[in-house]
Amino acid sequence: MEQLSATAYVILGFVRNEPRSGYEIKAVVDNSTRFFWAASYGQIYPELKRLAEAGLIVGSDVPTGSRKRTVYEITADGEEELRAWLRQAPQTFEMRDEGLLKLFFADALPRDEALEILRSMKAQRLAINERLRAIEQMKGEIEDPFPMIVLRGGLEFSEWFADWCERMEAQLLDSALEKRSE
Amino acid sequence: MEQLSATAYVILGFVRNEPRSGYEIKAVVDNSTRFFWAASYGQIYPELKRLAEAGLIVGSDVPTGSRKRTVYEITADGEEELRAWLRQAPQTFEMRDEGLLKLFFADALPRDEALEILRSMKAQRLAINERLRAIEQMKGEIEDPFPMIVLRGGLEFSEWFADWCERMEAQLLDSALEKRSE
DNA sequence: TTGACGATATATCGGGTTGATATATAGAGT
C-alpha cells in the first residue's frame, strides 16, 4: 500500500469505533470534519473499496429489506495505519475564502461598496457560528474529548473572524472620515 | 461569457493596474492571495487565453531577447466584470487543515502523543506568521489599503490560532492531571 | 391505500485544482 490520501484516513477514523456505510460516513463528515476536511461521495465510495482491498477495513452486507447496504469496520492493520498517520506532523493547510479575495481587490470599488464586503463576510461567519452551535447542542456527553475541542475551536474561530470583520469595517470608516477632515 | 471561475477574477484583479505575464501573476499570487486563494500555472495560462478571447484582457508580445513573453492588461469590459463580481456577496469558504483532522481523531493515540499534534500545529502557525511578517516588511507604502488589511488579518489569525493550540494543550494537560488525582 | 416526500444507499461525471515535470532562454556570479 503506497501513500493513502488524507480522505482515506477520515474514513478509517470514522469506522474505527462503529461500523458504518458510505452514506453514513458522508453524513457524519458533513456534521463534523466537513468544516476543515470535506469528503464527497465521489471520494468515499471508491476509497472504501480500495481500503477494503488493502485489508485496512472489512465490509459486510447488511441489507435493509431489498435495499442493499454494506457497512465497513476497521481491521487491526487499519488501526495501526491510522495511528501511524496520526503520529506524523500535519502538513496540509489550505484555505479558500472568496470574501478575503474580494476584500483584497476591494480598491476597485467605491469605498462604501468595499465595506459591504466586510459586512457580508461577518454575516457569513455568524451563520457558520450558528451551525456549529446547533451541532454543539446535538452532541451528548462522550468520553472522547477531541471532537468537542475541535468544535469549540471552530466556534471561537468564527467569533474571532466576525469580530475582525467588524473592527476592519470601523477602521476603514474612521480613516475615510479622517481623510475628509484633513 | 458564462460564469467565470474565482481564479479568473484573481487574474483580472492582478492585471488591473499593471500589465503582467502569466509567470508574474503566479509570482504575485504566491506572495499574497495564495494564503486564501491559490492559483497554479495549470489554471493561469489557460485562463489567460480564455479571458483574452472573451475580450476582458488583451495580451501583447513583449519578448526579452529571444525569449517570448506575453503581458496582459485589463480592458474596460474586464474592469466592469471584475467590479460586478466584487459586488456579489462572497460564497466559497473552504478549509483543509490536516492538523485539526488529526486532532479530531487524536483519541486513537495515547494522550501524550495526542498533545504532540497541538505542538506541531502551533509550530506550523508560527512558521506561517513569520512568512507573513517577511511579506509585510517587503511592502512599501501604497495608497491601496486593502492588501495590507488582509495581510494583517492573516497575521492576527495565525497568532490567534497558535495561541489556541497552546491553550488547548494546557487544558488537556490539566484535565489529565485532575483525572489522575481523582 | 395510494401517492408524495424525505431519508437511505450507491454510482458517476464534468469541471476545477494541485503539484510536479518538461522545455527553453536570460542573466549573474565564479
Place this chain on the structure above:
DNA sequence: ACTCTATATATCAACCCGATATATCGTCAA
C-alpha cells in the same frame, strides 16, 4: 566556460467538488 537561478510557457496525472441519476425505504396526509 560553467553553473545556478530566474523568467516564461505548457502539460498531465491525480485529486476533489457538487450535482445528478437510480432505486428502495418509511412515514404521513388526503
